[in-house]
Amino acid sequence: MAVGAALIILAALTACSGAGADEATPTPDATDAAAQIVSIPMPEFAPWPAGDPFTEADIEAARIAEADRDWAGVLMSYPDAVRPEVVFEAYVTDENRVDVMRACYEAAGLPIDEGRTGTDPDSPVDAIGTSTSTVEEAIAAYSCRVAHPNKRTSGPPNAEQLGWIHDYLTEYYGPCLEANGIEVPPAPPRAEFVANWPNQGWFPSVGDHPMAMDAEWDAALAEACVDPDTAIMTGLVDREDG
Template sequence: MLIAAVLLMAGLAGCSGNVRPPILPDYSDADLEAQTAADNQRALDDLLGDFPDADVPEVDQVRLVTLEEWPFAMAECLSAQGFLATAVDGGLSAGAPTGQEMPYAIAYYVCSVEYPINPRQMVPLVDDQIRYLYDYYTQVMTPCLEAEGYQVPDPPSLQTFMSSYGQPGSWAPYTLVAEAVSSQEEWDRINRLCTQTPAELYGG
């Protein structure tokens, strides 16, 4: 199955021009750790809901990963446990072989706990972060993509962007790029050049 083929939240790290950084929500480290713990518990509950007899090992976190790093970390982890998995087009291509559904589900759970996505990237964006994304998309990412020959849909107004953000069909510069790229190598190249998640979005 192909998971998260296009990451919705994305940008040029360290290259956001004159775009004003957002005012970030005031989450404490304890809040973020609690978020990760809750996500892990939900994943465990889902696993045991599907496979009540699963022998689930104790798992320690290896490190937090970004949204962009997650497919690569998961693919490497699943591969190390004997399952075919690759990072493709910004997402994860992986699945359970016939008859291996429970072992695969356990391996997926283990990898997701070892390499959880940074919880700062998993909580809903506040208005100022969405405003920052709009400025970044229109002032930095769009010119970058157009300079590489890619067509970008005309942007909506800021008000429309903010009210529709995160909904199906909401505007994003990469919408047509995903359809136009000619190869995995080109997808990787354009994402490095016009990357999709500005570090400033989360205070990086």
């Protein structure tokens, strides 16, 4: 939807605001709210910069560090938990992740949480998870994740990539969210954003918008306002590394 449509919607809402004080303003249902989502033109960005080299040693170090972070999360809920020895079996892939993790969670007696590609309950399952309520369950879930982790193939974004992210957020993504009535705090200077990453304290998001938990509205917004990860991974923007 063009930006002009947003102005039409805004004008309509302004006209309605003159109604009597005793009249309740109806809350739009999910379909109406999703239909009001607008997009804005995307500027022509420079190609996504190439990342720094990432060696096999870096990949292994990242796997171990992620396991440590995962266990730290367990300890936040269960400070007295004893960390188990978990054998790394294999990295999961996009093709086998759902099946591998489902099998591990089920073997551990954990409940299965499915994520689907759409709101239809018959949509294909594209994500799998679990929820835990005891220390035993938390340890079992941790063990599955550590035995079958995702493979990290690149390091954290370098300075050139962080500068590109700042440009994308300030010139397109943030303004697109604002066009849909989502409050975006003022951005820090580019150099400050780069220097303080990942503790830069600013990244535009839906936040506590009243429609944030509605799947239909969220999907419409994601299509209209493409986040930087999606833009990079789907080829919406060019990449220096091809």
